[in-house]
Amino acid sequence: MNGPAPRQAPLVAFMLVLLVLVLPGCARIPTSGPVGKSSEGSAGNVSAPVFLPAAPQQGAAPEAIIDYFYRAGSGYEDDYAVARQYLTQASSVSWRPDQRALVYRDARVVPTRTENVYNYELDVAYMVDADGIATQSPEGTVERIPVTVAQVDGEWRISDIPDGTAIPEETFKVIYGAYPIYFYDPTFTYAVPDVRWFIKNKTVKAMTSALLAGPAPYLRGAVASAFPSGIKLARESVPVVSGAAQVDLTAKELMATSAEDRLRMQMQLTLTFRSQPDVVNVELRANQDLVRVEDDGTVLPPVQNKSVPSRQIAISDRELVRYENNRISPLPDMQPVSSLNPRYPAESPVSQAAAFLNAGRTTLYSILPGQPARALTTRSTLTRPSFDLHDWVWTAGPGASGASEVAAFRPAGTAAGVTVPTVSLKPAWLAGRAVKEFRMSREGVRALVISEQNGQTRVQITGVIRGRDGTPRELTTPVTLAASGQPDQGVWVTDTTVAVMKGSKAANVTAELLSLTSGEPQPLAPWPGLVALSAGNGADDIYGQSAEGIFQRLGNGWSPQISGPLDPAFPG
Known part of the structure; x- marks a missing residue:
């Protein structure tokens, strides 16, 4: 993408790290083109909305296809199935919408001097990356997303598009939420929140992946994690079964840790999932086999939100x-x-x-x-x-x-x-x-x-x-x-x-x-x-x-x- 690079800032952890960061007040939403319908649905969060965007219209011009495609990016259900209808077959397979979300105040499609190439020009408020880290953009930041279109069976479709989505600010406030994931202070005594932004009904998997990836930039070197470097999810899901979040990790890295480390991992995940009403406890698994986590009382849970004396x-x-x-x-x-x-x-x-x-x-x-x-x-x-x-x-x-x-x-x-x-x-x-x-x-x-x-x-x-x-x-x-x-x-x-x-x-x-x-x-x-x-x-x-x-x-x-x-x- 072109345009000035946004500076670090939370909503942090925009934290956005915001951290973090921060949703500005009022924003104008573009009014041209179909908006689609919305309904309430959830997967572990009863308040998570589901947007039902409009499919491509027959005979739509390239500018409309591009504009409607990004509007359809609010419809994250079924792996952005509607948004993919605006893409050519090859682009539909290669496009990765979860790599980042550009949150904008206003947007327009602008032709370039190259045939069939346009810029989706955004007034960007902030960017949220794949790990939920939000980065605030200075006022007046303009981002230009290059988009190439081609005709498929007489209809315009997008043949080349960068990974990620672009979401109006007001829509972002509805479908995303702020969720703390937790790390330790270097002594493993205190819990340190690292606030991330995720789609509201995809939080358990997103939280786990973010936790394994490590802290936001402003906390790197300042906090500790019980998870060793290189450990990953063994499968691309974190199912919640009868209240237990089953965190399936790569066996080699997990089994090389100590009993103390595994207990701290479980504690770290338990704190992180506190915002999820359907998660009661956490199970560590190695390639789907349950790993027993022993607690002999020598490892204390980290202190969360440390209090101060009344004096x-x-x-x-x-x-x-x-x-x-x-x-x-x-x-x-x-x-x-x-x-x-x-x-x-x-x-x-x-x-x-x-x-x-x-x-x-x-x-x-x-x-x-x-x-x-x-x-x-x-x-x-x-x-x-x-x-x-x-x-x-x-x-x-x-x-x-x-x-x-x-x-x-x-x-x-x-x-x-x-x-x-x-x-x-x-x-x-x-x-x-x-x-x-x-x-x-x-x-x-x-x-x-x-x-x-x-x-x-x-x-x-x-x-x-x-x-x-x-x-x-x-x-x-x-x-x-x-x-x-x-x-x-x-x-x-x-x-x-x-x-x-x-x-x-x-x-x-x-x-x-x-x-x-x-x-x-x-x-x-x-x-x-x-x-x-x-x-x-x-x-x-x-x-x-x-x-x-x-x-x-x-x-x-x-x-x-x-x-x-x-x-x-x-x-x-």
Whole structure:
């Protein structure tokens, strides 16, 4: 196909990796030509629609044949039987519709200077590949699909066409759904969702194939899989029999794994199939023979959607405090920090370490019980700190050359006067961008990054590649989430959802939820003067701060909590 290459982004896992990614709001559907009928049907999903597109019309011109062919691509039943009627016999055999789906806002057939060759010209929103990975296209991306036609028994048919389908955006929203497949963090302790997009009634087989193919690009190197490299499905189906998904794998690779690995494979598949109502359990098979999976209790299921404690760290009277149950109390065993004018605190989820910035956001401090605060770095500006499960505290800001750097420090376990372990990362995708927010995910594998360039912000999710000891080594090329405004701060809400906003002391502020599993940003109720966000466990555990105090999200509004504390933040 011709045209500009789309950039990576989720709906991720467009995630689209979206990840991911993201279904824009309104779209115009072309109105010329037959649309066909639709009915409800399913194969394991009662809500999966079935489109019944129109067959070729006698005497139709080449332009109509091409246009109707792509409309028929929404009719996936019987291996796109109707769409294949628009092709010559040879093309019908060779065409592979499942290789990718181009999702478009508008389309038209354009003649070329070559006889019987046309371009199907698309205003592309995003592309979904064979593994369900969605890639967002920049606004205004035009893709031209070359199509060659020939006459067969006096009727025009398509003789040469690239693999894949093209689907109007509104139709895509109906027949495709977002489904997390799951990988592990490198310690096999936590489950990490990798959101993919599949046709709604073909999900069990599609999920399995995607899982065996490995994680989306933004998670490669950051996550682990129990499935060994090279393992494949032994047959091109995953039947569900009496609630059991029978996953038939190539025997050589499967039998070479350990009992522990096979149990982790089964757990990985079980998590992945949780969205499928007809799947109760998972059976591993080797060339159709059932493989016994033993569980002696030594391998624990991975933690999904890791929760955080109910407490928050905050600033009150220029000291670090604990905010919980709408009350404040001193942070245990911490020395005074009022002389440092602290703001934007963070607390480790695995130790008693804490960190904060000064009011000017130029210096990052860490503090441990019984020790004075120590300066970790000084920059012209820094993002508020964020801890991960390996006890590294993260921030971002300009380095010595002025270019954006992401820095991580590990103060816990470091005696006073001893240099704190430090890592500085300079990912190429941050070149020319100013980082506004850097927040680690709760399982420690991903980070939310909000950056700005020329007044335009970008909300992205990157993967964190670590060494064997957990030391950060690299940030992966991220996926991009589509926000409706220009947010400058954000927090994790669940393992697939973040809340973002652009704070303002003088205006109504509308925060919104961005989800890897949903196509549209979800606005929260506007509230005057919101300047900070924090989030605990789920969308009902979101807090906002204004000059009037702290507010908790309640239904479609905000409920006043307490006045006085500043910058509350849950551990992490």
